[in-house]
């Protein structure tokens with residue numbers, strides 16, 4: 158685990174808990190995706206971290222808040238490595254003359270109209286309802302990629318305020334692009350730097366330098382973003398070779414393929430997040446394995462946009478690090494994992510493609526990313542790890558053990574729906590018996606509908 162690149166502020170998030178406050182989850186069936194399994198146990202949480210995990214009855218600690226799990230499944234919360242919270246208000250939006258002929262058409266006729274219609278109110282509303290949807294899918298940490306070209310300055314603060322209402326951890330960035338001209342490009346770079354310096358750190362928020370994609374960025378813009386990111390210790394979060402437009406642009410305009418072009422600007426660092434990675438050459442895959450960034454797989458979005466399928470297993474075999482994101486197409490990372498496997502079976506015409514171990518390695522890497530950027534051990538039900546814990550409304554109908562949690566989650570999600578009963582993030586109870594005790598969810602949804610209605614008129 159590496160230090161947070163932006164860990165210069167005090168740990169404001171964890172200080173939500175008083176130092177003496179203790180939480181106990183008891184009568185629990187405890188498991189994680191790294192092999193921990195206790196059929197009947199308890200977890201003691203103190204100061205936002207797991208202090209003890211034990212078998213049998215929980216200790217009798219005075220003043221502890223207790224959650225009786227009633228033998229339901231308790232796991233660490235999930236991580237979404239590529240989200241677009243701003244897409245949360247697109248649900249049900251009427252599309253005028255929507256007839257895209259390809260990926261670029263989808264961007265131009267939908268997403269680039271929607272993001273330009275966002276204002277501070279709709280940004281914050283999208284962050285609240287998007288975070289809520291993540292929480293209800295058991296996701297406790299997300300990496301967001303934001304765009305709102307009519308409202309760039311302060312947009313990451315609006316996102317943060319929305320996310321804070323729900324209580325998730327989030328790594329934020331603003332997508333720098335040349336599509337709106339140099340002023341918008343510079344404002345995007347500045348927003349990334351401002352947020353990283355002023356608001357990231359402390360265990361709840363982290364930051365990347367966001368870039369849209371190679372095909373909407375000139376050399377001078379990549380240079381400028383890289384020069385701003387370097388002294389701040391920021392890695393990059395961008396889209397790589399999602400549609401064919403990206404490599405075609407890089408080859409025609411710059412004489413190299415997409416990853417090769419990004420490498421010329423020092424963008425392929427170990428902490429960089431590259432969403433999609435579909436149209437890559439063998440040489441680019443080798444380069445990604447050598448440089449060490451993470452490729453973020455988003456199978457449902459890829460199918461929806463008809464952009465092709467990333468060669469996931471081949472990249473893993475060649476040593477490329479891979480994690481899983483939703484790309485704003487849903488919030489449920491377990492369903493995303495299942496779709497990753499189904500898509501691999503389909504395109505490779507093999508029922509063995511992206512088997513359990515390969516898929517597990519990808520989901521585990523989501524936790525590695527969270528550890529690295531939030532500076533806290535994540536993903537294990539073990540002492541010293543983040544107390545980001547989900548009590549799932551799930552009493553397994555078949556034996557659960559140290560090696561089959563992923564199989565249980567995947568098939569519970571499609572057979573009976575897998576939802577949390579309780580969620581703890583950083584030791585704080587953000588969901589109690591399916592209710593969020595600190596927000597009025599009905600009012601939040603009503604405000605979001607109102608913000609969406611106003612935004613839709615501007616699209």
Ligand SMILES: [Zn+2]
Nearest residue numbers: 302396432484
């Ligand atoms: Zn994306």
